[in-house]
Amino acid sequence: IPESGHKYYLQFSTEDYRTGEDAGNCLATVLYPKKKSPPAVSIKCSHTKDQKEIQEEDNRLYQRIRHQSKPITGNNIPDSYGNIEPALEPVWALAVAGSSSIMWEKSTETVGYFLAQVKSVRQWIREDDFIEFDYTVLLHEIPTQEIISCHMRLKWLPGHPLKVKHFCASESHAVDEGSGAESGSAAGPSAEKGANF
Amino acid sequence: HQVLRIVPQSDEELQKVQELQDLEHLQLDFWLAPRGLGLPIDIRVPFPSLQAVKAHLEASGVSYSIMIEDVQALLDEEQTEMLRSSRQLPLNTNTFNYKAYHTIDEIYNFMDMLVAENPNLVSKLEIGRSTENRPLYVLKFSTGGTNRPAIWIDTGIHSREWVTQASGVWFAKKIVQDHVNNKGVASILETMDIFLEIITNPDGFAFTQTTNRMWRKTRSKNSGSLCIGVDPNRNWDAGFGEAGASGNPCTETYHGPYPNSEPEVKSIVDFVKSHGNIKAFISIHSYSQLLLYPYGYTDTPVPDQQELDEVSAKAVAALSSLHGTKYKYGSIITTIYRASGATVDWTYNQGIKYSFTFELRDTGRYGFLLPAKQIVPTAEETWLALKVIMKHARDNVY
Numbered sequence: 001i002p003e004s005g006h007k008y009y010l011q012f013s014t015e016d017y018r019t020g021e022d023a024g025n026c027l028a029t030v031l032y033p034k035k036k037s038p039p040a041v042s043i044k045c046s047h048t049k050d051q052k053e054i055q056e057e058d059n060r061l062y063q064r065i066r067h068q069s070k071p072i073t074g075n076n077i078p079d080s081y082g083n084i085e086p087a088l089e090p091v092w093a094l095a096v097a098g099s100s101s102i103m104w105e106k107s108t109e110t111v112g113y114f115l116a117q118v119k120s121v122r123q124w125i126r127e128d129d130f131i132e133f134d135y136t137v138l139l140h141e142i143p144t145q146e147i148i149s150c151h152m153r154l155k156w157l158p159g160h161p162l163k164v165k166h167f168c169a170s171e172s173h174a175v176d177e178g179s180g181a182e183s184g185s186a187a188g189p190s191a192e193k194g195a196n197f
Numbered sequence: 198h199q200v201l202r203i204v205p206q207s208d209e210e211l212q213k214v215q216e217l218q219d220l221e222h223l224q225l226d227f228w229l230a231p232r233g234l235g236l237p238i239d240i241r242v243p244f245p246s247l248q249a250v251k252a253h254l255e256a257s258g259v260s261y262s263i264m265i266e267d268v269q270a271l272l273d274e275e276q277t278e279m280l281r282s283s284r285q286l287p288l289n290t291n292t293f294n295y296k297a298y299h300t301i302d303e304i305y306n307f308m309d310m311l312v313a314e315n316p317n318l319v320s321k322l323e324i325g326r327s328t329e330n331r332p333l334y335v336l337k338f339s340t341g342g343t344n345r346p347a348i349w350i351d352t353g354i355h356s357r358e359w360v361t362q363a364s365g366v367w368f369a370k371k372i373v374q375d376h377v378n379n380k381g382v383a384s385i386l387e388t389m390d391i392f393l394e395i396i397t398n399p400d401g402f403a404f405t406q407t408t409n410r411m412w413r414k415t416r417s418k419n420s421g422s423l424c425i426g427v428d429p430n431r432n433w434d435a436g437f438g439e440a441g442a443s444g445n446p447c448t449e450t451y452h453g454p455y456p457n458s459e460p461e462v463k464s465i466v467d468f469v470k471s472h473g474n475i476k477a478f479i480s481i482h483s484y485s486q487l488l489l490y491p492y493g494y495t496d497t498p499v500p501d502q503q504e505l506d507e508v509s510a511k512a513v514a515a516l517s518s519l520h521g522t523k524y525k526y527g528s529i530i531t532t533i534y535r536a537s538g539a540t541v542d543w544t545y546n547q548g549i550k551y552s553f554t555f556e557l558r559d560t561g562r563y564g565f566l567l568p569a570k571q572i573v574p575t576a577e578e579t580w581l582a583l584k585v586i587m588k589h590a591r592d593n594v595y
Contacts (some may be wrong), residue, residue, distance in 0.1 A: 027554035079566070080566065081297075081566070082297075082563050082566045116411065138411065143450075143534040144450060147449075
């Protein structure tokens with residue numbers, strides 16, 4: 001759109017990440033303005049799952065995690081061969097959801113991401129009902145092909161939106177320092193125990 | 198942890214040992230519980246309790262022997278054995294496990310077995326050496342003739358794309374099977390040769406197994422930089438160094454100091470030029486589920502755009518017919534992004550009309566870490582697409 005930017009019209013279908021079942025269709029417009037700033041998005045989706053079903057699944061996931069006797073930790077999910085230990089699947093699922101918010105913030109008209117691997121995860125036991133995890137996730141950046149390492153702090157209770165704080169290393173193996181904290185985690189890593197970089 | 202054996206000779210001795218059973222804090226694990234006089238009692242004693250237990254027994258005059266000095270060592274040994282036996286060198290290419298990812302040595306061993314089993318069809322060529330001096334092997338499948346028109350397939354040029362090397366191994370076996378059964382590509386082999394380079398980037402591949410699973414590039418040193426490696430799919434002499442590659446050695450798409458600086462690339466260039474009769478060139482990557490043809494370095498369409506597009510459509514349809522896997526197709530620059538110095542741009546400009554690049558499964562869910570159980574389905578469906586391209590090359594002589 002001359003003088004304004006680029007506008008994209010999208011029509012896409014969605015599917016349940018776990019089961020592959022159809023989860024509805026969406027219609028969206030995305031306007032990337034000429035000057036760098038986040039895009040303007042309007043989106044409308046049809047849902048095939050009802051709220052109650054979603055709530056029940058969320059609760060099942062939550063209970064699965066809460067009922068572990070020890071704080072959950074893990075590395076390399078999936079492993080080099082694509083395997084995910086069944087016990088770690090819920091933790092991986094949360095990582096997928098949480099890192100999608102990182103990718104949403106980081107992506108631009110020309111740069112996109114995929115979750116390549118959960119490098120490590122550690123659960124922080126809380127006194128309240130929320131579950132909390134510390135992750136190191138690797139994002140695969142397109143088209144640069146770079147693997148970006150991000151530290152992600154995730155907090156969740158069913159019925160509440162996922163709370164995600166993140167900090168990504170600005171380049172995986174460049175010699176120069178990163179240009180500062182990414183958005184989302186104004187408090188910075190120093191406030192968090194055991195920040196792993 | 199140690200395992201102690203006690204053979205009680207008297208009721209007192211038996212009682213002394215039974216006393217130990219009640220001391221929960223010792224965390225004793227009775228492999229053989231006290232049963233009676235003269236019958237052995239075996240106890241696994243955790244390290245922190247060893248001193249206390251031995252002291253108790255010695256003070257009571259109960260003799261014991263150390264059956265297992267170090268339980269952990271035994272477990273470790275067993276683990277190694279288990280791994281070794283599951284990775285035991287298969288006796289032949291029929292017992293080889295195509296459903297698993299393999300190490301470089303296992304794949305080299307596979308190649309040798311395949312040649313040994315089919316000496317009249319398969320031979321192994323060394324076309325060069327990698328930066329770290331690993332051999333660059335190409336399997337040649339030929340039923341005879343001299344310098345017949347040929348098809349080239351390479352997998353694993355980007356080392357982290359493991360499903361490609363694994364598929365390459367499967368393709369090799371498949372070609373042999375088709376020939377033996379006089380099906381599939383047997384008819385193609387009557388008039389054409391097939392060259393297959395399974396581990397196109399062995400240094401990178403080794404690195405993904407030992408150090409960094411996400412390594413993509415070669416392992417060459419870059420002068421003036423601490424960063425290692427050149428993107429072998431940006432190092433070809435087609436639009437080299439132009440937009441679509443990086444001049445920074447620390448990046449994943451670094452094109453290298455000059456075209457063909459990488460021995461992994463140069464060896465293929467030399468091979469193609471000296472062979473002079475390659476008619477189809479297919480370079481295999483993952484992931485994204487795409488079938489691509491040139492160009493990546495310019496948006497000028499190739500002269501044969503229409504034909505390549507039609508062949509792609511057929512190949513993709515054949516691929517999908519097996520497991521329903523959806524592929525998109527088109528030129529590199531219109532389908533994914535601008536990329537300069539790419540393999541198939543160079544091969545096309547050399548006159549190899551049927552130059553294609555595949556991006557195999559998946560579309561991002563597992564990405565590079567594709568579960569092993571998808572290896573065979575991926576290889577099978579891709580093979581159908583490859584056959585479409587090979588048949589077209591055979592039937593459209595140029």
